[in-house]
Amino acid sequence: MNESLGVAGQPRRHGAQITAHGVTFNLWAPSAGSVELLEIGQAPRRMPRDEQGWYQALSSTARAGTRYQYLINGELAVPDPASCFQPDDVDKSSEVINTPAFRDADPYPGRPWSEAVIYELHVGTFSDEGTYAGVENRLDYLRDLGITAIQLMPINDVPGRHNWGYDGVLLYAPNACYGRPEDLKRLLRAAHERDMMVYLDVVYNHFGPQLNYLHSYAETFFTDRHTTGWGPAINLEGEHGAFVRQFLIDNALMWLRDYGFDGLRLDAVHALKDRSERHFLVELAESVRRQVDGRRVHLMLENEANEAHLLERRDGRVVLYDAQWGDDFHNALHVLLTGENEGYYRAFADRPLQHLARSLTEGFAYQGEAFPLHDGPRGERSAHLPPEATIFFAQNHDQVGNRALGERLAKLVSREKLQQAMVLLLLSPHIPMLFMGEEAAAETPFLFFADWTGEAADLTHEGRRREFAHFAAFATPETRDRIPDPCDARTFAASKLDWRGLDRSEVSRQFHALTRELLEIRRANILPLLTEGVVRARAELLNPRDGRAGGLHVQWLTAQGRVLQIVANFAEQAVLRPLLVEGENLWGAEPAKGHLYLHPADILVRLGSSG
Structure with missing residues (x-):
């Protein structure tokens, strides 16, 4: 067997790998009858296949910067599923990128998890430029505020000009709308120079609905044994599941080792359906802990299942995952602040004060009790975990953006309640996270937006209206017509932070000063408690x-x-x-x-x- 494919059918590397003799192109396409390499400027080259469904070709003419595609069964040209850059959108040619060359000779060591003060942002709407450079220009502002870690919403490539990032189809390719891979690496280096960590939100539970070509040549990348709310489940089980698992683990390692990200937040891991003896989440965390040495790397989960066993400590040290997003804290606090009781707030509207108290003292509000929103119990016992095992927030992209009109908390409650929430968030011993603009009581909405076309756009438009039909405020067709169309460019534009407005607003200046003061109190007084x-x-x-x-x-x-x-x-x-x-x-x-x-x-x- 070709050495680059590893042993026992386990692939070693996906995608285009630069070698001393050129570039080796690897594609796992078990459903394809034939694959040809379409290297720009060269004649098509038929790629031989091995018994596991791997196609491979070595090109002595290819190098970093070379553009290429794969031709499936002589008729469908597709990008590399492990493409590291798509200069002209996801359905066009891929570009060979030497990501290992990005590795720093003297890597940034990171900071202890207890020091994390996280600032979640969307690259496309955080700045006027909507680029990595636009984020870089605000790093001094964030550092001086007291932020120690920025968390980028998913940057993997998606169709079109704008998207939240959770509907990616090319997981290895940073979105070209935000800049080139070199620009992303420059942002990380600039943050590290300021002793700021950078985390990345990654999505391993599904692919987007448009321009995902994996079904055309790797049908077993997905499985009908399980279902998710976003379509076919990722196949993590059995012989073919091993290739998929390695594809995802290699992706995580690329972000951490090549680009130098200081941690990953894994989206909706409850949708990673896996009945293997060794669950994918365990394999992923163990691989990262084993292969990223000499640096503090933090792994975070979004997990509706409240699985405390993934957050265990051994002799005070993290075993697998550092923390989980504390949705229970947010939901209970939101009900208390706003009085809202529809949607997922219904599960916390019965006893929000008790749910909040249990979240603050034990991490999770639901620890095996019956959950009103689905059949059966939810959660595991978590009282033994330290406060640092949960990340608390009063707002985030989901809780704002999944509202029909994208209202922030500053539009929903009084200044006094907003201040109360900020004090509770930043001075509790749990790890705090702010959503971009929250530090200055921003009122610009953050809406759900995408850039689908055709049927996908129509389905998204209508689906968004149906989603809120059972809410009292949108019970009629006339009220639902107020919900912005996600695929209208104006919806994306309306979600951009208005920095000029924040600079002019006295309220924003006061809340910015409040946030800065609270974070200094946290640094001086709360952090030592976590150390103890x-x-x-x-x-x-x-x-x-x-x-x-x-x-x-x-x-x-x-x-x-x-x-x-x-x-x-x-x-x-x-x-x-x-x-x-x-x-x-x-x-x-x-x-x-x-x-x-x-x-x-x-x-x-x-x-x-x-x-």
């Missing part, structure tokens, strides 16, 4: 009304006997204040002698000792 280690947490509800409103009193105790105390009132009337620990106020006015109440939207943060 939180060993116990407890919460009590203050004047609750059936768990729907009232106050919340939470305490976290460290191994050194220090206590972090947060008291917040989410009710519309005053609540009795609990006994405060001896110590100092980190946030909120020191209560006057004899003052026993917290007013609506009040929040008090204290640091003291259990002694």
Whole structure:
């Protein structure tokens, strides 16, 4: 067997690999009868096939910058599924990119996970330029704010001019709309020079609905044994599943080793259906931990299943994944702040105060209980995990963008409640994440947008309206007509951050100053608690009304006997204040002698000792 294909049928590398003798082109196409290499400027070259369905050809004329495609069965020209760049969109020729040459001789070591303050952004809407360079131009702003890690929404290539990135069809190719691969590498180096980490959101659970050619030559890349909400499930099981698993793991390693990303956030891993003895998520994490040495690399999950076993620690060290997005915290907090109870908020509207309390003290609100939105239980016990095992947020791309009109929290609640949420988010011991513009109370919407054409565009347009038909605010055709068309270019344009407006707004300047102050308090006072280690947490509800409103009193105790105390009132009337620990106020006015109440939207943060 050709050495480049590995042993026992396990492929070693997908895509175009630069060698001393030219470029080796590799394509796993088990469903294809024939494959030809279409190297621009050269005659078509038939590629021989091995027994596993691999096609390979060595070209002595190809080099970095060479354009190429594959011709399937003599009739369909397709890009390389492991293409590292598509200069002219996803259905055109691929370009050979020497990504290993991007590796730094002296790699940035990263920062401890406990220091992570994450800023999620969409490259295309974060800046006026909508490019990697546009992000780079704002790095000083983010560093001075107190951000230690930026997280890019998916940048893998998708059809058209704009997309959230979660409907990618070429997972190895950074979207050309944002710049060349070299521009992406320059952004990472610029961030690292400022001691800022860069994380990447990756999608391994499905491919987009348009211009995905894998079905044409690799039918077993997918399986009908499982289903997802986005179409056929990725095949992670059996002999053919081994090739798919390696395709995805190699992708993760490329981002981490070649580009130098400091971590990955894996999207919706509950949709990775795998009954193998060794689950794909375990293999992926173990491969990363084994093959990326000498650097701190952080792995994060979005996981509706609340699987605590993926977040376990051994002797205080992460085994597989550092943390999971804390949707339970967000959903409970959102219900308390807004009173909304439709859609997925329905599962938290019964007892939002109790759900919030359990999230703050144990990570997950649902830990095996029946879940109202689907049959059966949801979640695993998580109270033994440290606070750093959950990433908390008051807003993110999903929770804003999946609203019909893309409203941010600043459009939905008072300034007092917005401030209360920010204090709770940034001064709790969980890892905080901000969504771009949140630090300055941005009010520009973030809408769902794509650039599909034809039937895909029509289905998306109509599907978006049907999705909200059961919401009271969109119960009639007339109200649903207000929902922006995702494939209208104006929807994308409306989602761009308005930096000039933020600079002119006094409210935005005040919230920016608030965020900066809170992050400095976090650095000076909360981070040392994480270093000591939180060993116990407890919460009590203050004047609750059936768990729907009232106050919340939470305490976290460290191994050194220090206590972090947060008291917040989410009710519309005053609540009795609990006994405060001896110590100092980190946030909120020191209560006057004899003052026993917290007013609506009040929040008090204290640091003291259990002694």
